[in-house]
Structures are given as structure tokens and as C-alpha cells.
Amino acid sequence: MVDRKCLGFPSPYFSVGRHDASPISPDSCLGPDRIPYFSQGRVKEIMNTPEQFIGIDVSKDTLDVGVWPTEERMTFANSEDGVAMVMDFIRPFAPLRVVLEGTGGWETLAALTLSTQGFPVVVVNPKRVRDFAKSIGILAKTDALDALVIARFAAFTRPEVRPLKGEKTQQLEALVTRRRQLTQMLAAEKNRLSTAPKWTRKNIEVHIKWLEKQIAQVHTELHALIKKTPLWREKDEILQSAKGVGPVLSSTLLCEVPELGTLNRRQIAALIGVAPFNRDSGKYRGRRMIWGGRASVRKALYMATRAAIRFNPIIRAFAERLLKSGKKRKVVITACMRKLLTILNTMIKNRCRWQTA
Numbered sequence: 330m331v332d333r334k335c336l337g338f339p340s341p342y343f344s345v346g347r348h349d350a351s352p353i354s355p356d357s358c359l360g361p362d363r364i365p366y367f368s369q370g371r372v373k374e375i376m377n378t379p380e381q382f383i384g385i386d387v388s389k390d391t392l393d394v395g396v397w398p399t400e401e402r403m404t405f406a407n408s409e410d411g412v413a414m415v416m417d418f419i420r421p422f423a424p425l426r427v428v429l430e431g432t433g434g435w436e437t438l439a440a441l442t443l444s445t446q447g448f449p450v451v452v453v454n455p456k457r458v459r460d461f462a463k464s465i466g467i468l469a470k471t472d473a474l475d476a477l478v479i480a481r482f483a484a485f486t487r488p489e490v491r492p493l494k495g496e497k498t499q500q501l502e503a504l505v506t507r508r509r510q511l512t513q514m515l516a517a518e519k520n521r522l523s524t525a526p527k528w529t530r531k532n533i534e535v536h537i538k539w540l541e542k543q544i545a546q547v548h549t550e551l552h553a554l555i556k557k558t559p560l561w562r563e564k565d566e567i568l569q570s571a572k573g574v575g576p577v578l579s580s581t582l583l584c585e586v587p588e589l590g591t592l593n594r595r596q597i598a599a600l601i602g603v604a605p606f607n608r609d610s611g612k613y614r615g616r617r618m619i620w621g622g623r624a625s626v627r628k629a630l631y632m633a634t635r636a637a638i639r640f641n642p643i644i645r646a647f648a649e650r651l652l653k654s655g656k657k658r659k660v661v662i663t664a665c666m667r668k669l670l671t672i673l674n675t676m677i678k679n680r681c682r683w684q685t686a
Contacts (some may be wrong), residue, residue: 334403336636339506342428343374346547349447350554354554355522361401366486374426380425381396381397381399381418381422381423381425382396382397382424382425382426382427382428382480382481382483382484383395383396383422383424383426383427383428383480384396384397384429384475384476384477384478384480384481384482384483385427385428385429385430385436385476385478385479386472386473386475386476386479386560386605387429387430387432387436387439388407388432388435388472389395389408389433389435390406390407391404391405391406391407391472391603392404392406392407392411392412392415392439393472393473394415394419394476395417395473395475395476395477395478395479395480396419396422396424396480397477397481397483397484398432398484400477402473402477403418403682404665405418407435407438407439408683409437409438409442409489412414412438412439412442412443413442415439415442415443415564416442416446419448421509421559424448424449425449425483425598426451426483426484426487426488426490426660427443427448427449427450427451427452427483428450428451428479428480428482428483429450429451429452429454429455429479430452430453430454430455430458430479431452431455432455432468434494434558436452440452440493440683441493442610444493448548448596449490450493451483451488451489451491452493453479453482453488453499457482458475458478458479458482461481461485461486462475462478462481462482465481468616470624471576474579476591478600481568482546483496493648494587496583498587499582500554501551501554501555501561501583501584502585504547504551504554504580505551505580505581505584505585506549508544508547508548508551509625510542510576511540511543511544512546514542515537515540515541516538518533518536518537518540519537522537524535531605537627540622548576549577551576551580552576555580555583559585560578563680564579564583564589564677565579565580566672567676567677567681567682567683568582568583568676568677570642570676570683571635571637571641571669571672571673571676571683572636572637572640572642572675572683573637573638573639573641573644573669574637574638575633575636575670576631577632577633578629578630578632578633581625581626581629582626582629582673584627585623586600586601588600589673589674589677590674590677590678591678592674594671594674594675597670597671598667598671599621599622600622600623601622601623601626601627601630601670602619602620602621602622602623602624602627602666602668603619603622603630603663603666604619604622604667605617605618605619605626605663606618606619606620618664627666628672630664630666630669631666632683633669634665634669635662636660637665638665641669644665644668644669647664647665648661648662648664648665651664651665
């Protein structure tokens with residue numbers, strides 16, 4: 330094994346597993362941007378192996394790449410040069426899937442670069458991969474091992490390849506996320522203000538005013554961005570035509586639920602996490618409960634539904650009917666969330682505004 334330091338880490342390339350790195354001669358006909366990972370015979374062997382899958386374990390500094398079923402393992406730096414070498418490494422495999430774990434943003438460079446180069450890239454929830462590893466008896470955890478586990482996960486589950494977010498969508502998502510962060514900080518400061526001693530009260534009040542100003546600024550930027558994009562502008566007008574739906578839910582759906590309007594009512598409810606799942610075993614019949622989904626969207630949908638129950642005649646009538654039938658209020662709100670989401674999904678699908686009659 331070659332010491333990483335001798336390659337000047339963070340270098341875009343160093344090796345883990347079967348193949349060791351070696352310095353390239355300055356006189357090499359390959360040039361500095363091409364590293365001979367395999368011999369010609371090895372490339373032919375790879376090409377003759379059917380259905381290969383790539384798993385990439387992402388960290389701040391490195392990209393650990395695993396191949397299934399050949400179990401090749403290589404490690405690269407998480408940088409532009411490193412991602413370029415990842416592409417050179419995985420191209421001979423012609424993978425059916427290239428799967429990365431979502432790591433809070435560290436995977437963005439690799440995922441977008443590979444996707445734009447035509448690789449079938451999928452970013453998955455790390456919990457799904459970890460649960461898969463446990464299900465096949467793999468309890469140990471290292472970066473190199475995780476890369477192979479991700480590749481096996483790709484082979485067994487064949488996750489659906491979906492288009493990755495473009496630059497404008499990333500900008501919209503960043504603004505929505507920032508608004509959510511500022512709103513949470515504002516709520517925390519207001520809670521502190523109610524019990525704050527007189528010595529810190531003025532400081533908290535100043536911070537509250539600053540947060541309110543920042544939230545207003547983010548709202549303005551979000552509104553301008555949506556208005557500049559014709560497709561978003563049309564969808565935003567459709568969504569906000571429903572009573573109870575405001576700019577917060579509308580922008581959240583635009584950036585975090587690109588599938589809106591393309592799925593059926595059961596699929597969209599399960600995606601957001603407002604679909605009830607059975608909990609039965611043998612003679613036991615448990616209460617149906619919602620599970621999983623996109624929590625940030627569900628929170629925005631909850632607040633909009635509370636408003637819709639008061640001001641939207643269709644949602645209000647639906648809630649009253651459920652209450653009269655003996656349903657608990659929490660169950661009623663969840664059912665109203667699902668109904669409102671289903672209606673909005675249909676509106677986007679048919680490109681029609683809200684109609685009360």
C-alpha cells in the first residue's frame with residue numbers, strides 16, 4: 330500500500346484495496362491527466378462482466394469507490410481533479426447505477442459532474458444503505474467497506490435514476506433552507522425573550538428585529554427567483570390559488586417536491602410521509618401510522634392545512650365530516666394534509682387552478 334503522504338494528499342488519486350498507486354513518469358505517453366488503472370487485458374475482463382454497479386462513499390476529503398460484483402476499490406480526493414479520475418476509473422465498467430449517499434452537500438460536486446457526463450447517478454438516503462448492510466449481516470463500518478456495501482445495495486435494489494437538480498433549483502433550495510433556518514432561530518429567540526432577565530432582553534430584541542429583516546429579505550429573493558422562471562411562476566400561481574396555501578408551502582413544494590404532478594395520490598402521499606401504513610401481525614391489529622417521508626415538506630404542509638381547515642370550504646367540510654364520525658383531531662389533521670396534498674398534486678398535473686365548485 331502506498332502512503333498517502335508520498336502522493337501529496339490531498340491528491341486527486343490514491344489507492345485502497347487491490348490496486349496500488351505508483352508515481353507516473355514525466356515521459357509517460359499517458360500524460361499527467363491519465364492514470365493507467367488497468368492493463369488492456371483487465372479492461373477486456375471488465376467489459377465482459379455483466380451488470381456492474383458503482384458505490385461511492387463520500388466524505389469531506391475523499392471519495393471511496395467500490396464496484397460490484399468485481400469488488401474493485403479505489404479512493405480519490407473529493408475535488409474536481411479527483412472526480413475527473415473517478416470518471417476515468419468507472420467508465421470501463423459501464424455501470425448500470427452509480428449510487429452515492431447523501432452527506433449534507435459533500436456529494437454535490439461528484440453527483441452533478443457524473444450526471445452531466447451521462448452516468449446513471451442516484452443519491453440515496455444513508456439510512457437505507459445502513460439498514461441494507463445490517464440485513465445482510467455487515468456490521469463493521471469503514472469508508473472502503475461502505476463503498477462496496479453501497480454498490481451491493483445498488484445491485485439488489487436498482488434505485489430509480491432521477492434528474493438531479495439544476496443550478497436554479499439549487500439556488501431555490503438554498504433560499505428555502507435559509508428561510509427555514511432563520512424562522513427556527515426567530516422562534517427560539519422569541520421563546521427566550523419571554524423568560525429573559527432584564528440584562529439580556531434588549532440584546533434579544535435587537536436580534537429578533539435583525540432576524541425578521543433577514544427573513545423578509547429572503548422572501549423577496551425567493552419571490553423574484555420564482556417570478557423569473559416561467560415554469561415555476563405558473564406552478565406557484567396554481568398552488569397559491571388554493572385557500573390556505575401561501576408562499577412558504579408553494580416554494581417548499583417547488584424546490585423539494587419536483588415529483589409533484591407526476592405521481593398518483595398514493596405515491597405522493599407516501600413520498601411526503603402522510604400515508605398511513607398498516608401495523609398488523611397475526612391476530613394483532615395495530616393503529617395505522619404515517620412513517621418516513623420528507624419532514625421539511627410535511628411541516629410546511631401542516632401549517633398550510635391548519636389554515637385550510639379554517640378558510641378552505643372543501644377542506645373544512647372534509648374535516649368536519651371526519652370529526653363527526655368520531656375521528657381524533659390529530660388523525661383529522663393528517664387526513665386533511667393528505668387530501669390537500671392530493672388536490673395540489675392533481676392541480677399541477679392538470680395545470681388548473683383551485684375550483685371550489
